[in-house]
Structures are given as C-alpha cells and as structure tokens.
Amino acid sequence: MAPRLSKARDRVVDRVVNSARISDEAALRRAVEGRTVLVTGASFGLGEATARLLARHGAHVLVVARTAERLEELVAEIRAAGGSATAYPVDLGDFDAVGDLVRQVLAEHGGVDVVVNNAGKSMRRSLDLQYERFHDFTRMTNVNYLGPVRLLLGLLPHMRERGSGLVVNVSTIGVRIPPGPRWGVYQSTKTAFDVWLRSITPEITPDGVDVSTIYMTLIYTRMSAPTPSMRRLPGMTADDAAWLVARSIVKREREITPWWVTPAQATDALARRPIAAAMRVMARHSGDTASARGDVPLPDAHPRAEVGGKAR
Secondary structure (H helix, E strand, O other), X not given: OOHHHHHHHHHHHHHHHOOOOOXXXXXXXXXXXXXXXXXXXXXXXXXXXXXXXXXXXXXXXXXXXXXXXXXXXXXHHHHHOOOEEEEEEOOOOOHXXXXXXXXXXXXXHOOOOEEEEOOOOOOOOOHHHOOOOHHHHHHHHHHHHHHHHHHHHHHHHHHHHHOOEEEEEEEEXXXXXXXXXXXXXXXXXXXXXXXXXXXXXXXXXXXXXXXXXXXXXXEOOOOOOOOHHHHOOOOEOHHHHHHHHHHHHHHOOOEEOOOOHHHHHHHHHHOHHHHHHHHHHHHHOOOOOHHHHOOOOOOOOOOOOOOOOOOO
C-alpha cells in the first residue's frame, strides 16, 4: 500500500477506535503553567510521555515510580529542555512509602493541583497458572487499587480545603466492556478503583475538586507488548495518549470514552448468552503467552512504540 494511503487509513482507524485527542498547545499551557502536577507510573510509557508534555507547557511535574535511576534521568532531561520536575521514587504497593510520599509532597510543595493516576500493572494469565500464584492478586490489588486510594486519601483533604484540584484517572476500556478470559485480575482491580473513585466524586466535586476518568484503548507500551495479538490491534503511541490526558486536564470532562463502548455495553446487556458462548470459544482457542508462563522476561519496549527521545 502506498505510504499516503496507508497514513490515511491509519487516521481513519484512529478516529473510529480511539477517543479524540486535543492538540491545542495554548489551552494546555493555560491549564498547567505554574501548577504542580503529580504523575504516577512516570518512568516509562504514558506516564513518561505525560510528564514530558506537561513540563514542556509550564507545569512543575512531580514524577513518581519505583525506578529511581530512570526517574532521575527523566528529571534531568526535562530540566535540560527548560522544564521543571522533581523525582519521587516510590512503589505504590508499599503503603507506608506512599504515606511518606504524601507527607513529603505536602511539606515541599504545599499540595498539588492535579494528580494523574497512571501507574498500573497489567496481566493476562489463565486460571490454570494462578492456583499457586496468589501474589498475582495481592500485587495487582496493591498497585491498581489500594496504592492509588492511599495516595488520594492523603492529598484530597488539602485539595478540598483549598477549594480546587483535579484527579485524572487513567483507566481502561476493560472496565466498561465484558471481561475477557485471562484478564480477570487486571480488569477486577482496575474496576475496583474506578468504582471507588466514582463513588466519592459526588462528595468532593462540591468542594471544587474535579474528577476525570479516561477509559483508554490500547497503547503501544511495554505493558501491552507481551501479548502478541495486541501488537496487531489498532492503538496509540504513548505520545498520542498523553494528549488524551491533556484533554482531560484542559476540559475536565467527567469521563473520556470511545464512542463504541456504549453500544458494546448495550450489546452485552441484550446478548449475555451469545457473548458468554463467544468467551468460552475464545478461552479454548487462545493460550498463555511466554511471558505469562515465565518462559521469557517482560520486554523493555513495545515493537510499535516510538523511540528516540520519546516514551517507550
């Protein structure tokens, strides 16, 4: 296919599959310049791309992740480009460390204006491989649910007292569509945090704290790379997806969801039995990846991700 036709096709697929992104740099600068934004999961992928994007438009970005060395590299790169950033190496699954993070951030910055809850662990593994792996459940619950809850329990009182703030939750369309075989741990833990955040939203919005949830489609990062079938699906680079986070910050929409999710939910409600049968067929005719079996280590990058100064 000619390059021009291929690019045109990719643009059409992008518009059909993914939520619309913004590209208004002036609006983003007005929304974040001079403000303090905390981004979790900032060492790679979408978190890294978001930190770079917001810092480039004037935000002071607090980057949070487990990998201290990578965070220091990121902060150095942001500062070299004229931006402002501070690294906080913290494992969200360590609740005491999250509590220390909250105290340190409040002491050093007096609070934050925006929290981008991006950190997360993904897993596609069959039940047969999980009978002796209860730690899969505890680890995913801690990072995808309880860790972010602990973080917000520490930061929200100051936002509410000040009368302003924004929580951006990077969720997944898996929360909104029928659960697929082998994705149970990931989808259930992401759903738990989504439900908790939606439950507290009516309590905090009267105090000036907005909540915006992005139900993300596929992003080409190392988190999705271990599943070969997902490499063939339409998706976004981390840099593309960062502009969805920007849209969330600029417009403060309650949720950002691809248009086709609502029809999918309606179909699930009206056709539960056929969909359940299709899931059984899917379970029988698909298997665990080499990464899920532990045969190979997790990849460092997605083969379709952009590299060379951009998020991996």
